[in-house]
Amino acid sequence: MKNKQPNFLQNLFPKKVITESPDNYLANEKVSSGHSILKKLMMLSVILLFIAPPVFAQDTDLFPDDVTVKTQQAPPALPDYVQPPCPGDGYYWTPGxxxxxxxxxxxxxxxxxxxSIGLLWTPGYWGFSLGFYGWHPGYWGPTVGYYGGINYGFxxxxxxxxxxxxxxxxxxxxxxxxxxGKNIHNTYVNKVNMGARNRASFNGTGGVNYRANGEEMRRMENRTPASEEQRNHEINMSNEKGQFHAPNTRPAVHSMSAPGGQRFDQGGHQMRMGGGGGGRGGRRG
Known part of the structure; x- marks a missing residue:
């Protein structure tokens, strides 16, 4: 069975019936063939532009060399949780x-x-690119740089x-x-109204559609990696079954007062051995 051309291709390249001698036909064709073929190729390229699958610039990673982990599984949405109180002057909050x-x-x-004094934390983020979700680790620096447009709260x-x-x-x-806490006096108030929160935990199609601007890219210079206690904090939590994502579940521990310190559940209640504990909730991210 012969394959039939699609209708639009038949219209672009119709079959010709030669009614004159081959020599005369070829001579006449030389005059118009150049313009005719070019016109048809241009029309075909326009058609292919509309029927070809789109390639989104959003899914092209601007910083592929920063990626340390790749997976084809999308990360879950960020949970809402209460921030525990600062344990003392000089401590800095790094979001989950x-x-x-x-x-x-x-x-x-x-x-x-x-x-060291003067450093600020830029959180890490997941970015979707070419079919994979890649992790860009967080870092310390004199300014906060690009973190994928992810709304971590706080x-x-x-x-x-x-x-x-x-x-x-x-x-x-x-x-x-x-x-x-009340024992910390170097404070100020700057109210921020950010509207409804997007809980997507990755940048790219299906997540957060936000690209780094020039200022954010400049701020990514002079980076200091996460501290040893931060790295150990991440590794230690990978050994706890209750922290892994599963359908219709939530992490056992949502926040901590310090690496290896007090643990708090989603509502900001301090946890005790064998179950949740007391305490009062605080500000949510």
Missing amino acids: YWAWADGYYWVPGVWVLPP GYFGTGFFGGRWEGGHFMYNTSVWRV
């Missing part, structure tokens, strides 16, 4: 995120001490940072987005 170890597991948000609302600032060698806490 999904990490990968043969499955997604939740690394609780945690208060940590910066490696001052990290997708772009920029509103949790606090350094002044004279001391960190000033913005108490409108970070929860600090």
Whole structure:
């Protein structure tokens, strides 16, 4: 059985019936063949442009060399949870995120001490590119750079940072987005209204559609990697079954006062051995 051309191709390249001698036909064709073929090829390219599957620039990773983990499984949505109070002056909040170890597991948000004075934390993020989800690790730096447009809450609302600032060698806490105790006095209030929260945990098609601007790309220079206690915090949580994602479940531990410190559930209640504990909730991300 012969294959039939699609109708649009038949119209572009119809079969010709030669009614004159081959020599005369070829001579006449030489005059118009150049323009005719070029016109048909242009028309065909326009048709293919519309029927070919689209390639989205959003799914082209701007920073492929930064990726440390790749998987074809999309990360779950970010959970809502309550931030525990700051354990002491100088501590800095790093929001929770999904990490990968043969499955997604939740690394609780945690208060940590910066490696040095003047540094701010840029969270890591998952980016979808060419069929894979790649993890871009977080880092410390003098400014907050690009973190995929992911709304982690607590001052990290997708772009920029509103949790606090350094002044004279001391960190000033913005108490409108970070929860600090009464024993911390270097505070200020800068209310931020970010509207409804997008809980998508990755950048790209199906997630957050946000590309780095020039200023954010410049801020990615002079990066200091996560501290050893931050890396150990991530590794330790991968050994806890209750942190792994499963349908219709939520992580056992959502946040911590410090790496290896007190644990808190989704509502901000301190957890005890064998179950949830007491305590009062605080600000949600």
